[in-house]
Amino acid sequence: xxxxxxxxxxxxxxxxxxxxxxxxxxxxxxxxxxxxxxxxxxxxxxxxxxxxxxxxxxxxxxxxxxxxxxxxxxxxxxxxxxxxxxxxxxxxxxxxxxxxxxxxxxxxxxxxxxxxxxxxxxxxxxxxxxxxxxxxxxxxxxxxxxxxxxxxxxxxxxxxxxxxxxxxxxxxxxxxxxxxxxxxxxxxxxxxxxxxxxxxxx
Ligand SMILES: N[C@@H](CCC(=O)N[C@@H](CS)C(=O)NCC(=O)O)C(=O)O
Numbered sequence: 523x524x525x526x527x528x529x530x531x532x533x534x535x536x537x538x539x540x541x542x543x544x545x546x547x548x549x550x551x552x553x554x555x556x557x558x559x560x561x562x563x564x565x566x567x568x569x570x571x572x573x574x575x576x577x578x579x580x581x582x583x584x585x586x587x588x589x590x591x592x593x594x595x596x597x598x599x600x601x602x603x604x605x606x607x608x609x610x611x612x613x614x615x616x617x618x619x620x621x622x623x624x625x626x627x628x629x630x631x632x633x634x635x636x637x638x639x640x641x642x643x644x645x646x647x648x649x650x651x652x653x654x655x656x657x658x659x660x661x662x663x664x665x666x667x668x669x670x671x672x673x674x675x676x677x678x679x680x681x682x683x684x685x686x687x688x689x690x691x692x693x694x695x696x697x698x699x700x701x702x703x704x705x706x707x708x709x710x711x712x713x714x715x716x717x718x719x720x721x722x723x724x
Contacts, residue, residue: 524548525578527568529555530722532684533626534574536589537596539680539718544600548577552722590622593677603677610673617664617671617678621685628653629685632692654694661686662699669708683709684719 526541526548528534541548553559553574560572569576569587576587579599586595594615597604605611632650635643661682664671671678686706689696696702709715 523580525551525580526575527551527553527565527577528575528721529553531555531574532629532688533589535684535719535721536681537575537577537592538721539683539715540593540596540603540677542714542718543680543712544596544602546596546600550721588622589626590618590681593618593681597677603675603680605674605676614672614676614678617676618681620660621678621681624657625654625682625685628657629688629692629694632694633688636693637691651694654692655696658686658689658694658696658699658702661705662696662702665701665705670705679705679709683715687719 524541524546526537528538528550529552538548538550553565555574559565560569560574565576566572568578568585571587573587575589575592576585577592577595578585579595582599584595586592594604604614628650632647632654635646635650639646661671670676671682683706686702687710
């Protein structure tokens with residue numbers, strides 16, 4: 523059985539989408555970021571960086587933090603959504619890392635400057651909006667000739683979806699990214715994606 527330490531955020535929803543997709547049983551362990559539970563000693567013992575998500579796999583005794591590493595771990599554990607051939611795996615990994623190193627940080631900063639900064643800082647908003655829109659165009663172009671980021675549905679899509687799904691909240695105008703919008707709809711229609719996105723709803 524897997525314990526998933528998480529909260530209602532884009533990074534926090536990636537492992538739940540995967541786990542719903544493969545039907546692995548898991549226990550949700552809410553780490554309330556609003557009350558600072560990520561800094562509690564028992565959670566720091568699981569992730570020294572005090573960020574969700576993290577998993578504890580009681581079947582193997584292995585603990586993993588960082589959402590990308592969790593998806594790779596689960597992909598390897600289950601043999602799903604992470605191909606094993608050298609070329610296909612490299613392709614999935616590059617799009618997974620594209621998400622981890624670009625989409626998450628840039629969209630995250632845009633969200634911060636739009637909704638959480640103590641004052642309105644147009645420079646911050648413009649910087650991260652411009653880069654986020656550029657990244658959307660990169661994905662749109664990639665999706666023009668394929669249904670999923672790395673060809674078949676994979677952990678790269680699972681990692682990216684929860685961030686792109688909040689484009690309206692981020693006030694990102696992606697009307698001129700038709701392929702990206704179609705990909706969003708494609709993922710949205712998957713029951714596991716719906717379930718994984720709706721964890722910890724009170
Ligand atoms: N690169 C990390 C980022 C994790 C992350 O930033 N998690 C946020 C929620 S989406 C968090 O725990 N924030 C709490 C804090 O910064 O104190 C991952 O992908 O797992």
